Amino acid sequence: MKSALYGLVLAFQFLTRLPLPLECPWNAATRRWALRAYPLVGLGIGALLALAAWGLGQLALPTPLVALALLSLWVALSGGLHLDGVMDLADALGSNQPLERRLEIMKDPQVGSFGLLALVFLLAWKGALLWAFVEYHVPLVWLFALPAIARCMGGAFLVLGPCLRPAGMAYSARRSVGNRDVALSLVPVLAAALFTPALALWLLVAALFTALYRVAVLRAFKGINGDMVGALIEGGELWLLLTMWSFWWFATA
Template sequence: MKNAFYGGALALQFLTRLPVPIACPWTPKTRRWAIRAYPLVGLLLGGLLALLALLLQNAPTPIAALALLSLWVGLSGGLHLDGVMDLADALGSNQPLARRWEIMKDPQIGSFGILALLFLLAWKGALLWALLQYGAPLWWLVVLPSLGRWGGAMLLVFTPCAQQTGLAWAWKQSLGLRDVLLALVPLLLLALFWPGIMAMCLATGLFVVASRWALMTLFQGINGDMVGATIEGGELWLMGLMLSWWWYAMALPPGM
């Protein structure tokens, strides 16, 4: 239980800006438990977002959407946005593989990274606005960050790292299929109350499979930035699917 506690605290420290003043040991067991806790951390973030949405239910929809987006970025400290920008700069350079990896490691952000950040936040804000406007049930907001982080864990476990160095490599050495399945348990329990979660789990799996294929084709492996970019991309993908589903449900005649 001690390793599980430290793993949960480690996941909170790594994935959020919430104050967790605990010195966590960095061991294979705590890393495994941290990955298993990724979706739980996502549920905490999603619960805070849903609570804010409830508090702002009488506010103008654009203001509520912007407040939710601001809290979303603030809680995570923009951790995964850095990966989106680095990946965009590397892909936008249209350079050979070795040069793309050099660009990924460059701490400077280029024009492609800035554009990717702007469009990602703009699309997230617009989708939040639309989902709130159409009155979509808030359970999607609770589970969305959890599914995104579960997708990141899947990518890390099932995709080889491009280099045997770095944080992603250190995490990966401790992980296996069992950890991915255990991480999914909280979401499966919630699916007993919200069956739509099962479809979102399948959609997350499809997104990770597509991301893995693309990253292996373009980079022959992954690093931590790509895991972060996959989390952000997975959240955006699920928001788009949720809007499409709810839009379709609203368009059906009553009684169908």
């Protein structure tokens, strides 16, 4: 039980900027529980987003301001952690260099033009889709579950992909987790799907995106690292926003 609580705290400390000043051990047991808790972190983020969307909606504010406020909250909660992975991956892929050079570019703390372009377009699309969510009254329960599903994607990708190098947090986590941990991480979302069956569809959409992303990344880099996991979470959130809004728009047209 203690390992489970430590794992939950570690997951929140790693994936969010919520203040949890508790020192937790980093060992095989807590790493497993941390991955299992990734979707719980997502549900926490989703709950705050859905609550903010509802509250701002009661104020009758202009839709663009509501969308920008939600996007700002979303970035603030994660501290931009995964956005860094998006920029690093974009710089590496955009360089058109041999594999070793691409890996060096990904490790470089400086951000290049491709990274900046990826960041701008990602945030622009997220903001526009949040605007569409609010404007078309997409069910808030979908927004509530979306970050959790994206973090299920990140956990599954970490387990299914071979690590690039025997070093780093992704490698240490990968050594301790397996398919059972991924299956357990799905439990909160599957439980929510009992009350909102559409969530099962979004899980399938997320699984397809993860599989395609894995093929593309392994073809380009022959392995995975933490930046790629973060980029998947951000890309998965954008993909889910797009598919959820598209489904709702066609269903209500």
